[in-house]
Amino acid sequence: MLGHQVKVEFLKVFTWRQWVVWAALVLVLPSIQFALIKDGYVYYRQLDLFLRVNSNFVPLLFPIIMILVYAISFPSEQKNYFLPYVRIRISLTTYFFGKLIANAILSFLIAFFIVFLPFVFCVYVEPHLGIVRLYPTDGNPIPHTTFEQLLxxxxxxxGILYSLWVGLNGMMYATMGLLLVMILEKAFVALSIPFIYYLLGNFIAQVLGYDQFSPTYAIFPFSISQQPLWTAFVPFGVLCLIVVILIVYLKERLHQYHD
Incomplete structure (x- = not known):
């Protein structure tokens, strides 16, 4: 039953408008960033170009981008009082968790491709186009970033492993947003909380002097010196814990609702 509901959600979400949104997230944002940084910077490696492409729009707006993938559509169902009609056909538990699974899959894929496609372009395609000039190091040390240990x-x-990591984090932020919309009555507040958490986590980490544990640097560590890989799993673990708590709370609430 749950598998069928996931298929239904996929059929509902695959509209031309949603494809436009996904294309904008995956193709337009990185393209704009590339156009802004292709000149005026010194690059020693093709990988430096890739890191710079992922240094502005996506890290700053990451939770919002993930919510735009799928979760943003759920409040319209609440406003149209669609849920009472759903209960006649299917349990709300199956309905909600079908949406959560569809949201998790889609947000993971979008977050993955937001990073992986620019990686392929910067590392494998751009050298043949020659748009960006690489400079010899001339003895200058090349700053390495976290996750470059995987090189x-x-x-x-x-590129694949790092993109998978971004995909997992994107899935978690999207799941947090959708869970909050399902739990809270005010959709705008619910959808804003993941972004507020993201910014607040960065602020607290900086104030305490633990930048390596900030939510942003755990995913996009391109403005900080290379850190041990385990540091990225600390913010991710906190994020996962929050999502698990929200899932448990939603399940309890749905059981009470059925009772």
Missing amino acids: VLGTLPY
Whole structure:
């Protein structure tokens, strides 16, 4: 039953408008960023170009971008009093969790491709186009960032693994947003909380002098010196804990609602 509901959600969400939104997130944002940074910076490696492409819009707006993938559509169902009609056909538990699974899959894929497509372009396509000039290091040390430890596996494995990491984080922020919309009555407040948490976490980490544990640097560590990989899992663990607590709370609330 749950699997069928997930399929229904996918059929509902695959509209031309949603495809336009996804295309804008995956293609337009990185393209704008590339146009802004292709000149005026010194690049020693193609990887430096990739890191710069992921240094402005996406890190700043990451939770909002993830909510735009799917969760933003749920408040309209609440406003149209659609949920009472749903109960006649299917349990709210199945309905809600079908949406959560569809949201998790879609947000993971969008977050993955937001990073992986620019990686492929910057590292493998751009060298053939010659748009950006690389400079010799001339003895200058190249600053390495967190997750570049994965380069020992090869450039492509690094790109895939790092994109998977961004996908997992994107899935968690999108899930948090959708859970909050399902729990709280005010949709705008619910959808704003993941972004507020994201900003507040960055602020607290900076004030305490633990920038390596900020939510942003756990995903996009391009403005900080290389940190041990385990530091990125601390904010991610906190994020996962919040999502688990919200899921448990939603389940309890749905059971009470059915009772």
